[in-house]
Amino acid sequence: MSIRKKDIKVGVVGYGGAFNMGRGHLMEMQAAGMTPVAVCEVDPDRRAVAAEDFPEIETYASLATMLKKSAVNLITIITPHNTHARLALACLKAGRHVVCEKPFAIRTTECQQMMREARKRGLCLTTYHNRHWDGCILEAVEQIVKKRVIGDVIRIHCRSGGFSMPGSWWRSSKKISGGILYDWGVHYLEYCLQLIDEEMLEVTGYAHNGIWAPRTRWKEDTIEDDAQVVVRFKNQKWMNLTFSNIDTNLQPQGIEVTGSKGTYWFDLGSYEIKLPGRNDSERLTRGKNPAGAWDRYYKNVADHLSRGTKLIITPEWASRPIHILDLADQSARKGYAIRTTIR
Ligand SMILES: NC(=O)c1ccc[n+]([C@@H]2O[C@H](COP(=O)([O-])OP(=O)(O)OC[C@H]3O[C@@H](n4cnc5c(N)ncnc54)[C@H](O)[C@@H]3O)[C@@H](O)[C@H]2O)c1
Incomplete structure (x- = not known):
């Protein structure tokens, strides 16, 4: 049964102050034609902010x-x-469609439980992968996947971080956040999975704890000082992602994609393509990434609910980065690679 966009009544759970995300979501949902009606927030001060932002x-x-x-x-x-996972399941069980901020959840089993519930009730379940539409990945997909400027993708190397003590916010608690790889790491993985279109075979994780932990609010529950995940794909391809809070050598950050004919490097703002050649000017192309298009996320969700347009960020797609991080965590604790169960 079809529904008009303006009759899709939308709400948020969480109206936090760190990045004012609740306001941002409601504004984007409104811009996509849907109607904001409700905010649930445990903090009374933030409920007051929501009431001021949206008087109705x-x-x-x-x-x-x-x-x-x-x-x-x-x-x-x-x-x-x-x-x-807990909040999404409660919404689904009450018959409501759900958008979950990234990361979809912390464990693969949580993603599977949510997907089962949504399927059983015929509800929409998706993750807010707004950065699927970042200019940097739109450009990288155009150059690498569509134009094949570096031939076949063989390996991807992502690196980010710096030298700093984790702060007192919940992101620095491993139990609450999932770990150092679960914040920006999820965006990076979602980028990379668009560039390597192969089955995942196994995941190896590495993690070091204890350098910052004694000095933080979270003590032993502090996120890792440094962590890395390596994913092996079918057809001799692999990817690794490193996040660090003990890295004094800040360069190069960003994502480097090595192909059979050259290398493509990018960060949020710019990209470089290096092809083999006689001198630097022949080999190197530099460019600025185009503007992003985050508005396409809720436009797609609204189109999906109102007229059955295919959902772009499916729960299956959003589960892949979580499966990688869940296995990386297990692998780091056990000390060996773990076969994937999601491809
Ligand atoms: N996609 C992006 O670009 C992006 C950017 C920033 C944050 N995020 C994601 O958004 C989520 C929230 O991050 P944030 O920075 O807004 O955090 P935050 O701490 O600013 O806000 C979280 C809010 O949730 C509220 N809350 C907690 N439990 C609740 C419950 N059971 N019911 C109602 N309210 C509850 C807290 O009181 C708090 O106000 C995370 O998943 C984060 O990764 C995504």
């Missing part, structure tokens, strides 16, 4: 009450990572 909106202190009293039919979850 209903505000709730608990999800159970919002699900009981509100007519909201699409709910976006914008809370700390370890709450995503």
